[in-house]
Amino acid sequence: MTDAADGHKMPLLDHLIELRQRLLWGVVALLAVFLVAFFFAQDIFTFLAKPLAEVMLEYGIDDGRQRLIFTALTEVFFTYVKVAFFTAGFICFPIFLTQLWMFVAPGLYKNEKEALAPFLAATPVLFLIGGALVYYLIFPMAARFFISFEMPGGEGVLPIELEPKVGEYLSLLMKLIFAFGICFQLPVIMTLMARVGMATSEGMAAKRKYAIVGVFIVAAIFTPPDPLSQLSLAIPIIVLYEISIHMARLVEKKRAAREAEEEDS
Numbered sequence: 040m041t042d043a044a045d046g047h048k049m050p051l052l053d054h055l056i057e058l059r060q061r062l063l064w065g066v067v068a069l070l071a072v073f074l075v076a077f078f079f080a081q082d083i084f085t086f087l088a089k090p091l092a093e094v095m096l097e098y099g100i101d102d103g104r105q106r107l108i109f110t111a112l113t114e115v116f117f118t119y120v121k122v123a124f125f126t127a128g129f130i131c132f133p134i135f136l137t138q139l140w141m142f143v144a145p146g147l148y149k150n151e152k153e154a155l156a157p158f159l160a161a162t163p164v165l166f167l168i169g170g171a172l173v174y175y176l177i178f179p180m181a182a183r184f185f186i187s188f189e190m191p192g193g194e195g196v197l198p199i200e201l202e203p204k205v206g207e208y209l210s211l212l213m214k215l216i217f218a219f220g221i222c223f224q225l226p227v228i229m230t231l232m233a234r235v236g237m238a239t240s241e242g243m244a245a246k247r248k249y250a251i252v253g254v255f256i257v258a259a260i261f262t263p264p265d266p267l268s269q270l271s272l273a274i275p276i277i278v279l280y281e282i283s284i285h286m287a288r289l290v291e292k293k294r295a296a297r298e299a300e301e302e303d304s
Contacts, residue, residue, distance in 0.1 A: 061138040068134050073127040080119035083126055084205075087212055090174060091203065094182040098189075100201075109205045118205045125213055129170075133163045158227045165227065169219035177215060177262070177271045184265035211263075218261035222276050229283035233290045240287035243280070250280055 076083065088107060095105050109115050136159050185201070192198030232238040243250070258273040 058142055061142050065131065065135045065138050069127050069131045072130050073123050076126040076130075077119065077123035080122045080126075084119065084122050084209070087122070087174075088208065090178045091182050091208065094179055094186060095201075098183075098186050100186075106202070107205045107208055108202050111206075114204070114206050118209050121209060121213070132166070136162060158231060162224060162227055165223040166220035169221075169223035170216040172271075172275070173212070173215045173219050177219070177268055178212060180271065181215075181263040181265060181268045184263065184267065215262065219272060219275075222257070222261075222272065223279065225276060225279045226283045226286055229280075230286040230290060233287035234294075238287065240284050240291060243284045243287060247280070247284075251277060254280070 091107075092105060109118075140156075140159055188199065189201055190196075190199040229238060229243065233240065254273050254276045255269070258269040258276070262268040262272050
């Protein structure tokens with residue numbers, strides 16, 4: 040690997056040692072944040088359970104039934120471990136990106152650094168937007184859909200009541216947050232592919248109908264079975280796909296202008 044700034048070539052072993060050191064810093068930060076997050080795991084879980092609690096209150100479920108249950112002795116403990124790990128991963132994600140940037144930046148030219156830096160900055164922001172969409176909009180809609188299946192009891196009729204488990208609730212919420220967070224990386228991925236020549240705006244536009252079908256398949260896999268939740272994931276991804284096409288066109292225009300300047304010079 041060559042340092043683009045001074046043209047100095049570092050041995051492969053030195054690069055591996057540097058990569059190990061930077062990964063080690065990321066892992067140390069992850070463990071430190073995990074320990075702190077585990078101390079506050081109960082408060083964090085209470086925050087994550089708030090959307091369900093508000094929907095239960097909206098449906099008139101009394102205080103005696105506003106609860107999450109656990110059926111295994113270790114379920115709550117391991118749920119708190121997962122909460123702490125997810126929290127640490129979310130907080131340390133920018134740290135890992137920064138360490139990765141510090142590793143590859145010396146081998147990039149100035150124009151390559153200027154091109155790549157905005158995408159690294161946009162990645163955690165887009166993930167946060169996707170997670171916030173789940174927390175404030177998607178999950179409440181899904182909770183309303185599932186709670187609507189409750190049925191009051193009567194003479195000769197057994198009631199059907201919701202008693203969500205602690206572990207299952209967290210797994211569903213985290214699955215939705217990560218699904219939306221990853222899907223919101225679409226503009227970053229597609230624009231980078233256009234920058235390196237692996238995709239073109241014309242190609243993405245021509246495959247739009249196939250992309251839309253694929254988006255709805257992904258939405259059906261990663262969201263609850265109600266149509267509102269699926270549309271809530273599919274529509275933003277389609278919009279992001281259109282943004283990706285526009286970003287790819289901008290990249291192609293800049294590349295064409297740069298090539299024209301090089302030919303003139």
